[in-house]
Amino acid sequence: MGLVWITVAVLLLFLKFVNCSGTAKEWTYAGAVGQSEWAEFFPDCGGSSQSPINLDTSHTLHDPTLVPVQPLAYNQPGNKPFILSNNGHTVQMTLPRWMGVAGLPLHYSAVQLHLHWGNGVGVATGSEHTINGLSSSAELHIVHYNAEFYANMTEAKTQENGLAVLGVLIEAGEETNQAYGRILNYLDHIRYAGQQVAIPAFDVRLLLPNDLGQYFRYNGSLTTPPCHQSVLWTIFNERVKISHLQLMKLETLLFSSKAEAAEPTALQDNFRVTQPLNNRTVLSSFIHVSAKMYTTGEIIAIVIGSLCGCVGLAVIIRFIVKTIRSTSSWDVLPSIRPAPQHSTKDMAKEPKQDMALKTTSDPTNPEEATPQPET
Template sequence: MLSLPHSDGSSPRLDGCRGGCPGSSRPSRCTCTGAMEPRGLGAANTPSTVRSTSAELHVVHYNSELYPNMSVAMTQQDGLAVLGVLIETGEEANPAFWNILNYLGRVRHAGQSVSIPAFDVQSLLPSDLGRYYRYNGSLTTPPCFQSVLWTLFTETVKISHTQMMKLETVLYASKEDADRVVMQDNYRTPQPLNDRTILSSFPLESVKVYTAGEITAIVIGALCGCVGLAVIIRFIVKTIRFFKHLHNERVLVNSSTSSWDVLPSVRPAPVPRTKEPGKELKQDVALNTTSEPGKKEDPVPTSV
């Protein structure tokens, strides 16, 4: 745990909460959740309009007007206000984060705490503090009291891969005298909204958030639509094949029909066979050469 000093007049105060924070909020603690790279899904807050990030920084404030300290305030419904900053990794180091990372070696094991010198906490935040989501929620660590007014900025900040690796490898979730367990993937999984109202400081585009039942209905409807489309396509294909097959059969029948069946009037009459195959009809082939019996033929005159 990294505690921000608030014992004198030079204690850091932050007006990043803008309106809506309970009483006079004093920054008291910085916490960070993260996932091992390169998976990079370690943010505790996952708004649908902001892509998932590698880590998330929480600047925890407590209501100093009503409660004497952080321990008392966290048990009260209006006790805490947390600023959430989504963190991405890049090539360049973020100088503001060294104010925290340089002291991680003093809180390596569970149960340890350290106070760090005063610095401008606002340097940890994104430049655009006017775009954020706000809702009433809980702490991300046990006992998860429902005592937090969350403010999550939409603009992300970047730290280097080296800085991210330090977050992943320096801290342990175990006690100092126990077997060391590296503190990684220490983010809380997204929780149900439970009828919470999420406010935004800017006009939202038309973003439709579907419930589990609506998603199931959409999936089932899409599957039924695909099945119906497949049935229609199959019916059309079978119909086309049927008509093609019928057309081919007609062409085959027409091509096998004899031309004599088409024109029976010009078919020649069949020649009858003779009863006596040995006899042949004798016919004088010469023209006008048939003579009568007993009649002499006139001689043919010749020229001298």
Template sequence: MDSLGLCILLMVLCFQWTTAPAAEEITWTYTGLVGQTEWSEYFPDCAGNAQSPVEVVTTQTKYDPSLLPLTPLGYSQHGNKPFAMYNNGHTAVIELPEWMGLGGLPWLYTAVQMHLHWGSGGPSHGGGEHTVNEMSADAELHVVHYNSELYPNMSKAMTQSDGLAVLGILIVTGEETNLAFNNILNYLGRIRHADQKVFIPAFDVQTLLPEDLGRYFRYNGSLTTPPCHQSVTWTLFNERIQISPAQLLKLETILYSSKAEDPDRMLLQDNYRTTQPLNHRVVFASFSAESGRELTSGEVTAIVIGVMCGCVGLAVIIRFIVKTIRFFTLLHRESVVLGRPSQ
């Protein structure tokens, strides 16, 4: 190759090196040019065989009696120092102090942050990431921890197979306002745009969790956003948390994925990843499928109606039997009277 050709080749390679963006510089989204269907092109781990979230089929889970109730450490010891909350363009992130952690796992995990995922259509239109028996939630809270026994920080741990532990809390709508979630929702208006940050009063993080921490699903998976590292031990609680329709509406409509200086505002909605194939992974349960199955409101109504109908039917049968016995008793007495000889 002559000197001119070599020069041209070097110029082309230099151009490619300087123009190809690094993965961490890519602005990903849930839809659009770098939407979740294209994540794997820029973040190879997103095409892995142990991705999250997943669909949990309770009858296909494996009961593991060694799965003990989780122990939140320091969740209620919030102190006086405020929490930092910011809009990263994908969700609202609340940073957690390092004295918060998680027990009940093979290693000690230190809390890092928590964040939310939600939809756009209101109640019963989806927004949570994990699904259970094909039922989706309206939103989902994730509390992220890193393995502080084996790794010095979150950045190092997130690339290791045993590096992270994430709690998944499914959120549905109910009639009453969830006062605990107001500790977050009441301040979202101060971080409406991407890159905005606010300090909020510290609060008891454990009030965001289900009361029953002993019934959950466990599996090995990944981060649900790029770079999708397959480093997460997932704990998905069986009990769902309720918020009011007004609280869900605020969550779905108050934040923007765009920056304050951007000319076009873009609502931050539908920030949830679709469920990924299990690929022969096993989802373990801390309770048996029979005892862990929750009845839907329709099933409860059907059972109540069935019991009521059964009681009514039983009452009718008993009344019929009593009347029949009385009839034959009276008939027997009349036959005895008629059969007596006259005096």
């Protein structure tokens, strides 16, 4: 009898394992196996070194030894096309193995790149990492594996420092980004999960920001199940811009379900929420200059205060100018008064003065005497 119960227990455990394994393959960002349930099916997702995180610049540690990131052969895509696919969770593009990245503790070879985005509703949300609590519209990840110690991605992804990911925050702007257009212009060919398309190879370096010297670095995990804590993250401080139309394509064209689905599910909000830092150290390659972020109420108060200050200053200046003008008019008055009248006694003396002047000339000659030259 005991043997029967043991057999039944083993069978139940096996069925539970199979059921969980089958469900685990169908993880989603929201729903039955959404983010809040990941740790139940993928234990690493509940670890203490998970990604993404909020990059709080007031708590980062500046490391002057961090050198600029150096893409290797990103501008040498080769003659073969890239394969762009919709895997039901994101749009992903394979990269040739000869591409890599230097400026890290070890040599890492490229594997693939993919994107995360929001739903186009409300404020810009879609990036996985945030800086000082602020998210961006989307985020690009370029995934590499440790080629010095491991033969491939499969071996490396479960090992400490097995992977290195470059993260690029993306914002929407007015101008079309031609480099990102090399990917986004083909999304209508992979609208449903499981579809893929070959696209012309291009310079992957153009997807990165111009400044590769300013970035944040920390140890974390994959941001999707199975959430292995094997990633050395590099998040660039400078953001890249794509046009509003390009962002709208990314947010609205794709589905997470297959083409034969009766009611296709839109592929949106495929970003994981930020995870606890748990005493990890975040390094920065640059010294961050803090800038206070003001709320709407604070901005209105500052504007009104500035206007009141300007009005008050104008009133004071007008009062001072008016006072100066008033004082200056009193100083000018004496100069415009009529000349004083001479007394009768003074007028009587004037002819005598004329007579005295006349006696200095020769009385016999009405003209002045001509001076004689000296001998």
